[in-house]
Amino acid sequence: MARNLVEKIIAQHLAAGEMLAGREVGINIDQTLLNDTQGTMAFLQFEAIGMSAVQTKLTVVYIDHQTLQDGFENADDHCYLQTAASKFGAKYSKAGNGICHQVHLERFSRPGWTLLGTDSHTPTCGAAGMLAIGAGALDGAVATGGGPFYLTSPKVIRINLTGRLQPWCTAKDISLEVLKLLGTTGNAGTIIEYGGPALAALTVPERATVTNMGAELGVTTSLFPSDEMTRRFFVAQQREAQWAEFLPDENAAYDRVIEIDLGHIEPNVAAPHSPGNVHKLRELAGMKVDQVLIGSCTNSSYRDLMMVAAMLQGRRVNQEVSFGVAPGSRQVLQMIARNGALNNLIDAGARILETTCGFCFGSGQAPKSGAVSVRTNNRNFEGRSGTKDAQIYLVSPEAAVAAALTGKLTDPRDLGMAYPEIQTPAFHIDDSMIVEPVGARQIVRGPNIGPPPFNDPLPPTLTGCVVLKAGDAITTDHILPGGSLMKYRSNIAKYSEFVFRDVDPDFPRNCQANRERRLASIIVAGRSYGQGSSREHAASCPMFLGVRAVIAKNIERIHLANLINFGIVPLMFTADLDYDRINSDDELVIEDVRQALSGNLVAIRNITQRYDFTTKCGLTSRQQAIVLSGGLLNHTKSAQQPGECR
Helix, strand or coil, X not given: CCCCHHHHHHHHHEEECCCCCCCEEEECCXXXXXXXXXXXXXXXXXXXXXXXXXXXXXXXXXXXXXXXXXXXXXXXXXXXXXXXXXXXXXXXXXXXXXXXXXXXHHHCCCCCCEEEECCCCHHHHHHHCCEEEECCHHHHHHHHCCCCXXXXXXXXXXXXXXXXXXXXXXXXXXXXXXXXXXXXXXXXXXXXXXXXXXXXXXXXXXXXXXXXXXXXXXXXEEECCECHHHHHHXXXXXXXXXXXXXXXXXXXXXXXXXXXXXXXXXXEEECCCCCCCEEEHHHHCCCECCEEEECCCCCCCHHHHHHHHHHHCCCXXXXXXXXXXXXXXXXXXXXXXXXXXXXXXXXXXXXXXXXXXXXXXXXXXXXXXXXXXXXXXCCCCCCCCCCCCCEEEECCHHHXXXXXXXXXXXXXXXXXXXXXXXXXXXXXXXXXXXXXXXXXXXXXXXXXXXXXXXXXXCXXXXXXXXXXXXXXXXXXXXXXXXXXXXXHCCCHHXXXXXXXXXXXXXXXXXXXXXXXXXXXXXXXXXXXXXXXXXXXXXXXXXXXXXXXXXXXXXXXXXXXXXXXXXXXXXXEECCHHHHHHCCCCCXXXXXXXXXHHCCCEEEEEXXXXXXXXXXXXXXXXXXXXXXXXXXXXXXXXXXXXXXXXX
């Protein structure tokens, strides 16, 4: 039977279930990627479960988010991660070595392998033919210990790329075009597989921009085949022996096929406050710009920064623009330093920022009040930049430079500049900042590190009060802000004080009031609840405060899994009218929870308003057992082997 790339990888890694549409399958994981935002908690959970050694072919811990050491917390957590990685058998990428997705693509990606990462942009490595999926810390901990990862057997969309990109039209513009076509919601349970004749001219770094931005679609992941262009990338990285051709079978079937002619792609821009709010750049041209930032795991490759340097050579950025550039990896920084391109950036007036995630998730470079900030990263949610009323526009590096030079949103085709041709040399290889495990005897724990949070099993009858009624598109940033607050990521009690800080500052206090009344807290929300980051704390911290159920119009994939993992019941409204009718402070009851969760529909009684309504559940038997036991930590500890618990 002819198979597409997704079917091939799942079949080769199948650990549980059948590859039937809509069914749950478990797959074995070859590699795990643990970054510092969730890696600390992942190893704390790894220890709490009772695991003693990494069981994957490779696990790498990256310090790339929490590098701003404005207190002891981040530095202490780095020390914990380095000693834990050494003891358990993981590699450790030190702060300054680069962004996890960029470095992993460069140094560890493998065609046809599976990768589970504790970051939503893990699909970046799909550029090299990996099935690379983002997840929460607890899923990462179990997979690192040898347990399978569970997902819905996906629908596969084939996007055929034809034609050729015209000068000044980029991979970022392809990404935004796909977002315009498919939107940011309604794509759960789907994987995108790219193909077509245009791939012959699309480099791996360009493909990585496309797979990276695929996270904003809400799909499980995106991937490209491993072909001659992939082989060239592996040769340049001095890893040709790790390359393998990986192509779909001829006549492989897909659930949907979309054709995109790259020759028709124009420079695009995502306007506030969603990556899916896509416009042609010329439609917004002329808007005054206050800040321009280039970098993030989306657009910080060698090719990207060489393009930026070529465009800036002999030029100066506009005096009214604050301009910063963050290389994606130490490899990229070393290469542009050696060939002189770094001087072009400095001479043009760029601030050279650390090789970290930084501004992308709100750690540094917050714009001024009401600013227009043009960025090359992947998300522009309200307040994510660190400034509540800032307006964030997402563009390609070429369009970002155009804005920096002119001081306004500008289509780079209108600069009158010759289009630079970028040649990729053999990459400079220096892995000296990747520390090999040596089996450290002692794990060092600073005072900010607390135990991972356990939940209680669900009671026979769940009685709770609606503590918050939220609207549509509530992101994990809305639920729990990132940026500098993430220094409390290993201190759940402290971090929980900030849950819904920018939506309802009284949320923690109201949850405590419910506890005093011996009521659970229930969150009600609209469409696309929990989109964005894979931030597990957006589930674990509400659980810590007493949240036992979320009822929404729909819940995004990673957040849904995180809710289940922490024993929070995820339910979906069957009718918008039921969402409209419910109010904050309504008291709700689910009778006989065990029996209720075993069906597809769950009846809820609104005690306050004296009516009943029905919600959708749809949990698998495995997920039901996890929720009933109070979460995956409880469920896993009760199993004899990590692989049995999932």
